[in-house]
Amino acid sequence: MSKIKRFFSKKKEEAAFKLKLGGTMGEGRKLNAPKQEQPTTSRSKHEAYVPPKRNSLSQEARAAANAALTRIEKKDSRDFNTSLAAIKAQAKRELEAERRQKEELASSSSIATSAFSNASAGDNKNLACQGVFFRCPLISDEVLPKKAWKAKIKDFLYQQLEEDRGLTACLIIQNCNVKEKADECIATLIKYLENIIKNPDEEKFCKIRMSNRIFSEKVRYVEGALDVLYAAGFSEVQIDNEPFLLWTRDQMEAGLDLNTLVDALKNSELIHLELDRNIKVLLPSQARRVVLPDDFYRISPEEIKREQQLRAEAIESSQMLKTKAMREREEQRNLRMYRYSLVRVKFPNGLFIQGTFNVYEKISDIFEFVQSCLADESIDFNLVASSEGKFCEEDMEKTLYECRLIPNVLLLFTIPGVPAQVSADLNYLKEDLLMLVQSM
Numbered sequence: 001m002s003k004i005k006r007f008f009s010k011k012k013e014e015a016a017f018k019l020k021l022g023g024t025m026g027e028g029r030k031l032n033a034p035k036q037e038q039p040t041t042s043r044s045k046h047e048a049y050v051p052p053k054r055n056s057l058s059q060e061a062r063a064a065a066n067a068a069l070t071r072i073e074k075k076d077s078r079d080f081n082t083s084l085a086a087i088k089a090q091a092k093r094e095l096e097a098e099r100r101q102k103e104e105l106a107s108s109s110s111i112a113t114s115a116f117s118n119a120s121a122g123d124n125k126n127l128a129c130q131g132v133f134f135r136c137p138l139i140s141d142e143v144l145p146k147k148a149w150k151a152k153i154k155d156f157l158y159q160q161l162e163e164d165r166g167l168t169a170c171l172i173i174q175n176c177n178v179k180e181k182a183d184e185c186i187a188t189l190i191k192y193l194e195n196i197i198k199n200p201d202e203e204k205f206c207k208i209r210m211s212n213r214i215f216s217e218k219v220r221y222v223e224g225a226l227d228v229l230y231a232a233g234f235s236e237v238q239i240d241n242e243p244f245l246l247w248t249r250d251q252m253e254a255g256l257d258l259n260t261l262v263d264a265l266k267n268s269e270l271i272h273l274e275l276d277r278n279i280k281v282l283l284p285s286q287a288r289r290v291v292l293p294d295d296f297y298r299i300s301p302e303e304i305k306r307e308q309q310l311r312a313e314a315i316e317s318s319q320m321l322k323t324k325a326m327r328e329r330e331e332q333r334n335l336r337m338y339r340y341s342l343v344r345v346k347f348p349n350g351l352f353i354q355g356t357f358n359v360y361e362k363i364s365d366i367f368e369f370v371q372s373c374l375a376d377e378s379i380d381f382n383l384v385a386s387s388e389g390k391f392c393e394e395d396m397e398k399t400l401y402e403c404r405l406i407p408n409v410l411l412l413f414t415i416p417g418v419p420a421q422v423s424a425d426l427n428y429l430k431e432d433l434l435m436l437v438q439s440m
Contacts, residue, residue, distance in 0.1 A: 127292070132275070165227055
């Protein structure tokens with residue numbers, strides 16, 4: 001089975017599962033029956049996060065670590081001693097330096113910085129990461145920026161046209177056009193095909209005048225649209241010296257029927273990209289870099305600079321006191337500027353791990369990310385945010401956006417019951433992740 005057919009087969013299975021799930025109402029219970037006790041699974045606010053038992057490195061962590069290693073190997077860098085003893089010694093030296101310098105302590109204890117100061121900095125050397133990267137399981141194991149994936153997805157789909165023209169063309173419409181054009185085109189194509197399905201013998205439904213306004217505006221110049229019609233059995237002909245598309249049953253793509261093509265049009269969607277965590281392991285001195293790349297923003301760099309200018313002018317000119325509602329509106333406007341959040345977790349031994357998250361991912365995703373990086377994935381741990389304190393069970397389903405952990409946040413890794421002096425001498429990360437410690 002080709003990759004395109006597997007894609008639509010999976011979507012069909014998911015739709016069937018959701019339909020089955022939605023129709024299940026559960027077992028009934030008599031009104032006079034004794035009330036059954038529900039198992040208590042929630043944790044109190046001060047309980048540690050209890051991770052599930054896992055025997056091996058998660059697939060996501062393995063892929064992310066391998067991708068990061070690949071990127072690092074491509075860079076020219078000096079030899080760096082990545083032994084555990086050397087890393088611990090370096091981290092300790094830097095922690096001592098921070099304790100002696102109050103300003104450095106303040107900068108390392110809070111990673112949150114102004115969105116506008118981040119946007120105005122243009123030195124790539126100071127960026128906390130070089131961008132936002134993705135993986136596409138349908139196509140390959142590569143880790144690339146979204147822009148590169150768009151070009152690669154387009155090339156991949158056009159390569160599949162010869163093997164599965166109709167199904168592939170449905171995906172081309174969704175992935176190679178702007179959403180508004182794609183939606184209008186698909187709706188029009190579905191109408192053309194359903195008219196033929198219901199009235200196969202009516203001549204008016206079996207031909208399309210190519211100069212027709214609706215066809216010209218919504219179909220003709222949309223990538224993939226004509227390929228869908230060709231696969232459905234349409235071919236170009238001249239009628240009274242005017243170009244038409246004429247449908248005949250014997251011109252249909254082998255193994256494809258109109259109902260299948262209509263279903264494919266209805267179920268086609270953007271090919272899914274998985275956000276790569278872009279894992280980094282940092283020393284304390286490296287964790288001071290909090291400037292975010294442009295990929296983290298929803299708006300362009302020019303718009304960010306304009307927002308910065310307007311905000312600076314407003315601060316200088318306005319002396320009025322703001323109400324709570326006004327402050328909340330301004331905060332929400334600032335938060336909506338971001339697509340992604342940079343999450344750093346500081347361990348007691350001074351090392352940091354860093355990962356990229358979508359702003360609508362959940363707090364539980366951060367816990368799972370940290371757990372996958374630990375040498376002992378079974379240990380109980382807490383993550384503490386300076387603004388929120390410890391996370392509790394109710395927080396696990398909240399998004400980073402809801403918790404205002406945007407655009408970047410520092411979380412402290414703690415183990416309940418372990419003294420600070422003892423925890424500072426322990427190593428927590430997998431050995432392969434220690435290889436990601438970057439030389440200065």
